[in-house]
Amino acid sequence: MTTAYDVPADALIKKMAEDFKSNDKVQPPEWAGFVKTGVHKEMPPEDPDWWYTRLAAVMRKIYFKGPIGVSRLTAEFGGTRDRGSKPNKARTGSGAIARHCVQQLESLGFVEKKKTQGRVVTGQGRSFMDNNAKDVSLSLQEELPALKKY
Numbered sequence: 001m002t003t004a005y006d007v008p009a010d011a012l013i014k015k016m017a018e019d020f021k022s023n024d025k026v027q028p029p030e031w032a033g034f035v036k037t038g039v040h041k042e043m044p045p046e047d048p049d050w051w052y053t054r055l056a057a058v059m060r061k062i063y064f065k066g067p068i069g070v071s072r073l074t075a076e077f078g079g080t081r082d083r084g085s086k087p088n089k090a091r092t093g094s095g096a097i098a099r100h101c102v103q104q105l106e107s108l109g110f111v112e113k114k115k116t117q118g119r120v121v122t123g124q125g126r127s128f129m130d131n132n133a134k135d136v137s138l139s140l141q142e143e144l145p146a147l148k149k150y
Contacts, residue, residue: 001130001134002130002133002134002137003129003130003133004060004063004064004129004130004132004133005064006133006137007133007136007137007140008136008140009060011136011139011140012056012060012129012132012133012136013053013056013057013060014053014056015132015135015136016055016056016059016060016128016129016132017049017052017053017055017056018052019128019132020052020055020056021049021052023108025107025108026052026055026104026108028051028052029051029100032050032051033048035094035096035097036094037050037054037077037093037094037097038074038077038078038079038091038092038093038094039081039091039092040078040079040080040081040082040091040093041079054077054097054101055101055104055105057077058073058077058098058101058102058105059101059105059110059111059121059125059129060129061073061076062102062105062111062119062120062121063121063125063126063129066114066118066119066120066121067114067117067118067119067120068118068119069117069118069119070095070098070099070102071092071095072118073093073098073101073102074092074093074094074095074098075092075093076093077092077093077094077097077098078090078091078092078093079091079093102119105119105125106119108125109122109124109125110122110124110125110128111125
């Protein structure tokens, strides 16, 4: 059985983002077009559908590293801040983005809170990710027939 561990992250995230975009329950917040993704960034994302990609990436992080909290998710999506002539420092990503992503995933039933530990992927969420991983694996096997033996 193919799982999320067996396929490349970029292909899986792209496929999940397409599924989220086609879902009517998933809508980016009204401020999503104007916000930066962290203090280490200078501009907001150029991709108009960046919210769905971030939602898929957050779900993948929770799948791999769960139970994980919002604070740790902000650190995962952080980067280095350019401070001019001073040395660069690590900064966290946006907490509001991580929090809203987790809340949307909870409303879909893909993620749940584990008491005092953080969020984990539910059975429904694991099934969603594994089905997408299988689709990605099959599409990669069509492109590269040598992968069929794996």
